[in-house]
Amino acid sequence: MIKVNVDGRAIEVGEGQSLLAVCLQQGIFIPHLCFLEGMPESPASCRLCFVDIQGEPAPVASCKVPPWDGMVVRTDTERVRRLQKSALRLLLSVHHVDCRNCPSNKKCVLQDLAKFLGVPLKSKKLEHLQREIGVELDHPLFQFVPERCVLCEKCIAVCRQHNDFSLLTFAKRGFNTVVTCFEKDPDRLPCSDCRACVEICPVSAIFLKNEAAEACLDQPPPFPDSP
Amino acid sequence: MKQANSDVLERFRTLIRQARQTVQESKEPGKPHIYIGMATCGLAAGATETKQAFEETLAERGIEARIIPVGCIGHCYGEPLVVIENPGFPAICYHKVTAGKAGALVRAFLEEGDPLFEYVLGALEENDLIPTVMDFPRFNLERRVVMADCGALDPENIDQYLAGGGYESLLKALEMTPEEVIQEIIDSGLRGRGGAGFPTGRKWQAARSADGSRKTVICNADEGDPGAYMDRTILESNPHQLLEGLAVCAYAVEAENAVIYVRAEYPLAVKMIRRAIDQAGQAGLLGAHILGTRFSLSVSVFEGSGAFVCGEETALIQSLEGKRGMPQHRPPYPVHKGLWQQPTVINNVKTLSSVPTIVKKGAAWYRQIGTQSSPGTAIFSVVGKVVHPGLVEIPMGTTLGRLIFEICGGIPNRKKFKAVQIGGPSGGCLPESFMDTPVDFDSLTQAGAMMGSGGMVVMDEDSCLVNVARFFIDFTQNESCGKCTFCRIGTRHILNILERITKGEGKEGDLETLRELSQDIKTASLCGLGKTAPNPILTSLEYFREEYQAHIREKRCPAMMCRALTAFYIDLDKCARGCDACVGSCPVDAIFTTKGRKKAIDQELCVKCGECMVACPTEYDAVGKVSPSELAPVIERPQEKAS
Amino acid sequence: MLKDIDEMLLTSEKKRENLIPILQRIQQRHAYLSPDAMKLVALHLGISSSEVYGVATFYNQFRFHPPGKHQIKVCLGTACHVVGGDIILENFERKLGIKDGETTPDREFSIERVACVGCCALAPVAVVDDVVQACMAPSKVEGILLGFDIERERDEREKQESEASQ
The missing domain is CATH 3.10.20.740 (Ubiquitin-like (UB roll))
Structure with missing residues (x-):
C-alpha cells in the first residue's frame, strides 16, 4: 500500500x-x-x-x-x-x-x-463574454445550449463509450469551441434510447429534443442577461 | 553496433566521386555563372522577373552564361540577390537586382567588363578591385554553422550537397555505435532550438532507452510564430543538411520512421524537402538499407493544416494521428509515449540541421562557439524597424545591442530604438536597458523573454507597446486550442481589456486585472502555448507601464499608433495652394479643398492609413499626426456648390 | 464532385492518420469541403462524420464554403502588423465590400487573413493568387484590383469577339 x-x-x-x-x-x-x-x-x-x-x-x-x-x-x-x-x-x-x-x-x-x-x-471582476457560435446547432434530435456548456468533454466521452465512436464532437477552436453533432439524419443516429450525454451533462447544456419541453427550453435562453 | 564496413565506405566514395564529377561537368569554364536567390523572399521581391530579364538580355546579346537558381542567404533587405561569377573578376554579390538592373548588368558587366560598382553589395573573395562583403558587420559578425551553405547551393540538386562534403556525417555516424553518436551530441551541449532549449543528447538518450518497437523521429517544421521564418529558409535552401541530421538522429535512437511536419503555408519548402527525400532515396542515403547497412529509414512529409498550437509536441502528435491538435498533459513525455504511444523524438529544424556539423567536426569544436551553457549559434529573424532585416546566425552570447545596432545596422530614419520583442508571441518585450544582455537560452528567460522561435521584432518610437501586446494576445487567443479554461477564456479577457485600452476606453483597475489574470494563465495553463501567452503582457506592463497609463488616463497613444486615439491633420501654414498630391492618395476621399484653396482632412471619413503623409511632398511636409485625436484642428468643409 | 472524391478515396488507405491528408487533397481539388464530402470521408475511414467535422473545423486551412476565383490573403504577422498590415486588409475589405473570411457575391474574390507567410523583411505582404506581393500600400491594393478588372474586361471582350467571329 x-x-x-x-x-x-x-x-x-x-x-x-x-x-x-x-x-x-x-x-x-x-x-x-x-x-x-x-x-x-x-x-x-x-x-x-x-x-x-x-x-x-x-x-x-x-x-x-x-x-x-x-x-x-x-x-x-x-x-x-x-x-x-x-x-x-x-x-x-x-x-x-x-x-x-x-x-x-x-x-x-x-x-x-x-x-x-x-x-x-x-x-x-470580469465582464461577461459571449461566444460566436458560427456552427450549425440546429439538429433534429439534439438541443444544444452552448451558453451553458462548460466544455468538460464528458458527453463526448460517454458517447464514445456507448457507441464505440463519438457522435458528439468539439467543433471550431479556441474561445469559440462548441460541442455539436454533425450527422443530421436521425435515421443514422443510434440515439433513440441512449441518453448518456444528457444524463452526464453537469449544467443542462444538452438535451434530446423530445425532452426539451420538460427541460424548460420552450424558448431559447435570453442573452445577454435579463434582470 | 557499428554499421559501416569497407563496402559501405566504397559505396559512399563512389557516390561522392560521381557527384563531384556531375558538379564539375555542369560548370562551364570560361563562361559567366549567375546565381539568383529564389527562395520565397527572393520570389516576393521579384526574383522571377530578374531571372527572366537575365535570360532575355543574354539571348538578345548572344552571350552564353549559366543561370543557377539558389536558396536564400538570409539577407532579405537586399532581395533579389544575385551573385555573378564572371571570368577575370572575383565573384560579386549584387543586391536589389530588379529586372532593369539585370539587363544593365548583362550589358555592362558581361559584355563590357564594367562591374557597375553602384549596384555592388560586395565581392565574395579577397581582391584588389572591390571591397568584400566580409568588410561589413552584417557579414563578418555572423557565424554561420547551420546556414553556412544556405544560398550557396542549388537546393534541388543533391550532387552539389554531396560534392561539398554532404552526408559525410551520416557515414561517420554509421562508423560509430549509436551510443557513441549520442555521447557526441551530449558532449557538444546542443540544446533544442525549438524554444525551450532542452538538451538534445539527453532527449535522444531517453528515447533510445525507452521501451518500444516502433520508434519515430519527427522534425518539427511547423514554424508558426508570425515573424520567424528561418526554418522555412533552411528547408528551402539546404534540405539535405536537415535530412542528414534526421538520419543521424534516427540511427542514434534506432528509429526506422521519420516524419517531417511542415506548415502547408510553406509550399516551396514542402516541394524542396519532398524532392530532397526522393533524391536521397535514389542515392541510397535514405530508405531501406542505407548505403547497404542494416539501418533503414523511411521519411515522410506531413503538411500541417494551420494551427499554431501544433508546434507544441503533444498537439503535433495528435495532429499526425488525424485528430484535433489538442495538447496533452505531460508526463508522459513523447520520448516515452509519443506517436502511437511509442517513443518519439521531436526536434526542431535548426536542431537537426546542427547535427551534421557537430558529428563531422566534433563536440569540442562545437563547444568553442557560443557560451558554456548554450553552445553553438542562434538564428534570429530580425525584422521590424532595422536597417538590415533578415536572418542572422550569431554565436550564442552575442549581446542584443550588438545584434541590433552593429549587425542589423540599427534603426532607420534617425528614429529612436524603443523595444525589441524576442521569441514571438511567447516571448517578451525588452527595453533599451537590456541591450547588454547576452543572447542565450538562460539569459533571455531570466529577462522575461525567451529564445522561442528566434523571431525578433525591433520597434522604434513609432511603435506602441500596448498595441503590440494586443497584437500578440490576439494571435495566441486565436490560436488557442480551446481545451483548458485559462487559455481559452483567460486570454480572451486579456484581449478584450487591451482592445478597450487601445480604443481609449480603459479603466482604472484594468492593469491590475491584466497582471493578475496573466499570472494565473502563466501558472495554470495546460500547455506551453498558454503558459507563455501572457509573456508579452507581463513584460510590457513591467517596462512600459507609463504607456499603458497614458492610454487609460489621457486617452493618448504616445507612439501615435493606436488609430482610435490618433488623428491626421494638414497644417494650413505648410500646405501649398494648388498641390493635389494628398487628394489622390486618400483611399476614402476624406481630403477636401478649403476656402483658401488648401487641403484639409474630414475626420469623420478619415481611416488613418497615413497615405497622405507619405504622399505630401517633403518640401511641404504639411501632414501631421496628433494624439489624443481631439487635438486635431477642426476645419469645416466648404458647402458643395449646387450643381 | 462526389464521384471524384469517391475515386480518390479508393486510392487512400483506410487509416485514421490519413484523415488530414485526405481532407487536404479534397480541398486542393475542389477548393472547399462540402458536408457530403466529409460524410464520404467518414464512411471511408470508419469514423463518425462528427469526428471528421470536428477535426476539419479545428484547422485554419479548411474551408466549408466555396472561395472566390481570386484569393487574397493578407499577412497579419508581427512584422506586417508593425508597419500597418491591418490597413492593407481594410483597404481590400473596403474596395471589395466584404470582410475577411468572406467572398464577393459574384464569387470573384475572397479575402483571408493569414498569420505570417514568412516574408517579414518585405512587410507588409499580401498573397494574391499564390503570388507574394511585397511592400504593400493602399495604392498598391487599388493597382492589384484594377489589374483584375482590366483582365476581366479583356477576357469578356475576347469572348465577345470570338463569339462574333464564329
Missing part, C-alpha cells in the same frame, strides 16, 4: 488511480469538473483540481498525478485556492447564469463550486 498524507490526514491507497480519484473516494473534496470516474484518461482541461505537493514548485492538477509513497499534499493552500477561484470565475464569465430557468438549478456543479470556493455566480 502507498501511504499519502493529505491535509495532515494519513491515507493508504492502491495503485492505478490518480490522486484526485483517491482523495474523492476518501471524502476529501477537491474542486473538479472534467474528471470522470472510470475513464482511462482525464483531459485535465478544467484546471480546477490543483493541489500543492511538497517538493513541487507550483500547484499541479491532481487528476494527472499518481500518488506515491510518502507524498505530502495540501488541498487548501492560498495559491491553490487563488487558481481555483480564478478558473471558476473564468468559467462563469462565459456561462449564461440564469439559474431560475435552468433545469440544473440546485443540482448544478457550478453552483456547488461557487459555494465551496466563495465565488459569486455573477462576478463583478
Whole structure:
C-alpha cells in the first residue's frame, strides 16, 4: 500500500488511480469538473483540481498525478485556492447564469463550486463574454445550449463509450469551441434510447429534443442577461 | 553496433566521386555563372522577373552564361540577390537586382567588363578591385554553422550537397555505435532550438532507452510564430543538411520512421524537402538499407493544416494521428509515449540541421562557439524597424545591442530604438536597458523573454507597446486550442481589456486585472502555448507601464499608433495652394479643398492609413499626426456648390 | 464532385492518420469541403462524420464554403502588423465590400487573413493568387484590383469577339 498524507490526514491507497480519484473516494473534496470516474484518461482541461505537493514548485492538477509513497499534499493552500477561484470565475464569465430557468438549478456543479470556493455566480471582476457560435446547432434530435456548456468533454466521452465512436464532437477552436453533432439524419443516429450525454451533462447544456419541453427550453435562453 | 564496413565506405566514395564529377561537368569554364536567390523572399521581391530579364538580355546579346537558381542567404533587405561569377573578376554579390538592373548588368558587366560598382553589395573573395562583403558587420559578425551553405547551393540538386562534403556525417555516424553518436551530441551541449532549449543528447538518450518497437523521429517544421521564418529558409535552401541530421538522429535512437511536419503555408519548402527525400532515396542515403547497412529509414512529409498550437509536441502528435491538435498533459513525455504511444523524438529544424556539423567536426569544436551553457549559434529573424532585416546566425552570447545596432545596422530614419520583442508571441518585450544582455537560452528567460522561435521584432518610437501586446494576445487567443479554461477564456479577457485600452476606453483597475489574470494563465495553463501567452503582457506592463497609463488616463497613444486615439491633420501654414498630391492618395476621399484653396482632412471619413503623409511632398511636409485625436484642428468643409 | 472524391478515396488507405491528408487533397481539388464530402470521408475511414467535422473545423486551412476565383490573403504577422498590415486588409475589405473570411457575391474574390507567410523583411505582404506581393500600400491594393478588372474586361471582350467571329 502507498501511504499519502493529505491535509495532515494519513491515507493508504492502491495503485492505478490518480490522486484526485483517491482523495474523492476518501471524502476529501477537491474542486473538479472534467474528471470522470472510470475513464482511462482525464483531459485535465478544467484546471480546477490543483493541489500543492511538497517538493513541487507550483500547484499541479491532481487528476494527472499518481500518488506515491510518502507524498505530502495540501488541498487548501492560498495559491491553490487563488487558481481555483480564478478558473471558476473564468468559467462563469462565459456561462449564461440564469439559474431560475435552468433545469440544473440546485443540482448544478457550478453552483456547488461557487459555494465551496466563495465565488459569486455573477462576478463583478470580469465582464461577461459571449461566444460566436458560427456552427450549425440546429439538429433534429439534439438541443444544444452552448451558453451553458462548460466544455468538460464528458458527453463526448460517454458517447464514445456507448457507441464505440463519438457522435458528439468539439467543433471550431479556441474561445469559440462548441460541442455539436454533425450527422443530421436521425435515421443514422443510434440515439433513440441512449441518453448518456444528457444524463452526464453537469449544467443542462444538452438535451434530446423530445425532452426539451420538460427541460424548460420552450424558448431559447435570453442573452445577454435579463434582470 | 557499428554499421559501416569497407563496402559501405566504397559505396559512399563512389557516390561522392560521381557527384563531384556531375558538379564539375555542369560548370562551364570560361563562361559567366549567375546565381539568383529564389527562395520565397527572393520570389516576393521579384526574383522571377530578374531571372527572366537575365535570360532575355543574354539571348538578345548572344552571350552564353549559366543561370543557377539558389536558396536564400538570409539577407532579405537586399532581395533579389544575385551573385555573378564572371571570368577575370572575383565573384560579386549584387543586391536589389530588379529586372532593369539585370539587363544593365548583362550589358555592362558581361559584355563590357564594367562591374557597375553602384549596384555592388560586395565581392565574395579577397581582391584588389572591390571591397568584400566580409568588410561589413552584417557579414563578418555572423557565424554561420547551420546556414553556412544556405544560398550557396542549388537546393534541388543533391550532387552539389554531396560534392561539398554532404552526408559525410551520416557515414561517420554509421562508423560509430549509436551510443557513441549520442555521447557526441551530449558532449557538444546542443540544446533544442525549438524554444525551450532542452538538451538534445539527453532527449535522444531517453528515447533510445525507452521501451518500444516502433520508434519515430519527427522534425518539427511547423514554424508558426508570425515573424520567424528561418526554418522555412533552411528547408528551402539546404534540405539535405536537415535530412542528414534526421538520419543521424534516427540511427542514434534506432528509429526506422521519420516524419517531417511542415506548415502547408510553406509550399516551396514542402516541394524542396519532398524532392530532397526522393533524391536521397535514389542515392541510397535514405530508405531501406542505407548505403547497404542494416539501418533503414523511411521519411515522410506531413503538411500541417494551420494551427499554431501544433508546434507544441503533444498537439503535433495528435495532429499526425488525424485528430484535433489538442495538447496533452505531460508526463508522459513523447520520448516515452509519443506517436502511437511509442517513443518519439521531436526536434526542431535548426536542431537537426546542427547535427551534421557537430558529428563531422566534433563536440569540442562545437563547444568553442557560443557560451558554456548554450553552445553553438542562434538564428534570429530580425525584422521590424532595422536597417538590415533578415536572418542572422550569431554565436550564442552575442549581446542584443550588438545584434541590433552593429549587425542589423540599427534603426532607420534617425528614429529612436524603443523595444525589441524576442521569441514571438511567447516571448517578451525588452527595453533599451537590456541591450547588454547576452543572447542565450538562460539569459533571455531570466529577462522575461525567451529564445522561442528566434523571431525578433525591433520597434522604434513609432511603435506602441500596448498595441503590440494586443497584437500578440490576439494571435495566441486565436490560436488557442480551446481545451483548458485559462487559455481559452483567460486570454480572451486579456484581449478584450487591451482592445478597450487601445480604443481609449480603459479603466482604472484594468492593469491590475491584466497582471493578475496573466499570472494565473502563466501558472495554470495546460500547455506551453498558454503558459507563455501572457509573456508579452507581463513584460510590457513591467517596462512600459507609463504607456499603458497614458492610454487609460489621457486617452493618448504616445507612439501615435493606436488609430482610435490618433488623428491626421494638414497644417494650413505648410500646405501649398494648388498641390493635389494628398487628394489622390486618400483611399476614402476624406481630403477636401478649403476656402483658401488648401487641403484639409474630414475626420469623420478619415481611416488613418497615413497615405497622405507619405504622399505630401517633403518640401511641404504639411501632414501631421496628433494624439489624443481631439487635438486635431477642426476645419469645416466648404458647402458643395449646387450643381 | 462526389464521384471524384469517391475515386480518390479508393486510392487512400483506410487509416485514421490519413484523415488530414485526405481532407487536404479534397480541398486542393475542389477548393472547399462540402458536408457530403466529409460524410464520404467518414464512411471511408470508419469514423463518425462528427469526428471528421470536428477535426476539419479545428484547422485554419479548411474551408466549408466555396472561395472566390481570386484569393487574397493578407499577412497579419508581427512584422506586417508593425508597419500597418491591418490597413492593407481594410483597404481590400473596403474596395471589395466584404470582410475577411468572406467572398464577393459574384464569387470573384475572397479575402483571408493569414498569420505570417514568412516574408517579414518585405512587410507588409499580401498573397494574391499564390503570388507574394511585397511592400504593400493602399495604392498598391487599388493597382492589384484594377489589374483584375482590366483582365476581366479583356477576357469578356475576347469572348465577345470570338463569339462574333464564329
